Amino acid sequence: MKTMTIAKAINEGLRATLANDSKSFLMGEDIGSLGGVYRVTEGLKAEFGAHRVIDTPLAESGIIGTAIGLALRGYRPICEIQFDGFVFPAFNQITSQLAKIHTRSDGLLSAPVVIRIPYGGGIGSIEHHSESPEALFAHTPGLRIISPSNANDAYWMIQQAVACKDPVIVFEPKRRYWLKGEVDTESAPSDPFKAQVLRAGSDATIVTYGPLVPVALAAANAAQEEGRSVEVIDLRSISPIDFDTVEASVNKTGRLILTHEAPTFGGIGGEIAARISERCFYSLEAPAIRVGGFHMPYPVARVEEHYLPDIDRLLEALDRALAY
């Protein structure tokens, strides 16, 4: 066991990938000598060379488009999009090209491109640097989307993403980059597409992923002090979603709260609410309740605390769920 931050764990995961898979390499803006704007790739260019850690031109469509071509030639490109809000110039390459190459070739081609995107708010940043666009990509068949919430997952999930034959987007919770945790580099990792029950409970279930996992755990602890037993599930994978784990939990607790930073309308929480209402109709004691961003572009930093789900908003939702 080693203790490290999430950022360092991703760095170590990338280091292991570059060492183990000669076809893998990193490409992105400012990831070489600078080590990325969050220093996630720090030291990798010095260790593996400019050939394996490529500073690209400032062009997101170009990064993903060329990565597709490199993957068709047998390579495993690991692309960094510098910030969540910068992914949209590459939207066509990701959703129309990358996501469809396997099916439109009738399974003859695959493009195992990995795309790392720091996402989410809470860092007091400027416009386009705090967004959560994961639902836009989860809505696209052909992509897989995962989001680690702790250092151990961060270390393993990037390696598992590179090993996967499908394109994988890894949404990295940027405000948790400096969150420390234990990393077990020896034991076999768990399936990246399966959810994990982080805390057992019997009165309600909170389902979340990425940056809000610590918030959900804190809310569950606060509820415990009031005598309420809350189960917390870290989804880990946003596409596919491990509905079985959520279903088993809700059949036990009867109440479901879904929380993410992204706007609730058309979001991941709504999708889970709909599926669970089908699977657990006779177990539900209350409607599923979503706690997320409002239907507005991510607001200015001075008011983001009102936008982001926090412990109080989760406890308020819990009160509502328990009132049924």
Added chain:
Amino acid sequence: MGTAQESATNIDINGQKPGASVGVLHPHVVGQAEMVQLLDVEGVRHADATFTPYIDALTAETVRGFYRDMAIVRRFDAEATALQRQGELALWVPVIGQEAAQIGSGRAMQPADYAFPTYREHGVALARGLDLADLLKLFRGISNGGWDPKENNFHLYTLVLAAQTLHAVGYAMGINRDLAAAELADSGAAEVIDPAAVVAYFGDGSSSEGDVHESMVFATSFNAPLVFFCQNNNWAISVPFEVQSKIPLVNRAGGYGMPGIRVDGNDVLAVYAVTQWALEHARSGKGPVLIEASTYRIGAHTTADDPTKYRMLAEEEAWKAKDPLIRMERYLRAEGLADDEFFEQVKHDGDEMAAHVRKATLALDSADIRQKFATVYAEAHPLVAEELAWFDQYEASFADAAAQISQGGAA
């Protein structure tokens, strides 16, 4: 001449010159009329010091083959158009008029080279060795691909145009990586990698897309072994070339720092020669080249289009006079390289191919939704599995109901 690097002509497009101020660029422009041409509309050869040797190196058989290929593609195009009109295809994308640009460039490629087409590269497909019937699966709603790209190094058609130019650059960057890895490997165990190049096809319309710009930036920055092959057919559906660019596209090459060549796209010999030159340039590690082939879309954009609404018949007639097949036939006959028997044989071969394409297309009468479930992902996916299981059950329920009815049972 028409090579942007070698013989730029100074055209004063703004009507004034900024003088000799340091750091002020006054464009030196390759004009519309300038282009590499080795065979004129009368079928008369013209010499070019750089490019003629590529043609002189060819056998008569190969030169005749250029004509044959162009005629086969034109016959194929007519058959596919007929199939669409008869309701057998949802849509067809005619290639008539662009045969020389496609056969000339396609024939210049080596087997290890790789082509990334748009959706109109039927001639390149023939040159790469595809069964042309496979191209129709896309237009018949059977497959969104239709062939194995790795068999002939001919990628699937790309319909959201310009995206393929970035895929081509990435593939070419991969060739460079392969070469570098082979060099690094121990000399004894070194994998032998033949230098290869990639051809990225696009048109005057998609030249305005951002992906073409980004692909040229990446290709030059990473010295990718790539040929940008632009068929400027003068029309992006209904929008004339002048809306995409006020000067010939070859001029863009200089801005990226690569050589550019403007070629008569209806002259199969010139297209072949300049593409050979560009591919050699790319394969030898000198980086990308931009070729602008000046041609014309004689037919409609697709079978759903109506060019009478936006362009003049006189313009079409003027371009028909520059037909790539007619000038080649004149040349072959004048030089005694082909006789009546040859042309009759080509016609016969074309009809035979068309019959094959028709038969193969009509035999494709269904697709399987289960195959679509099976190919969304390369690895198992629980949601896809769940939805397929539901679909199977749903389908089976109709069979159960039918069985009940046939047994005389009622619900």
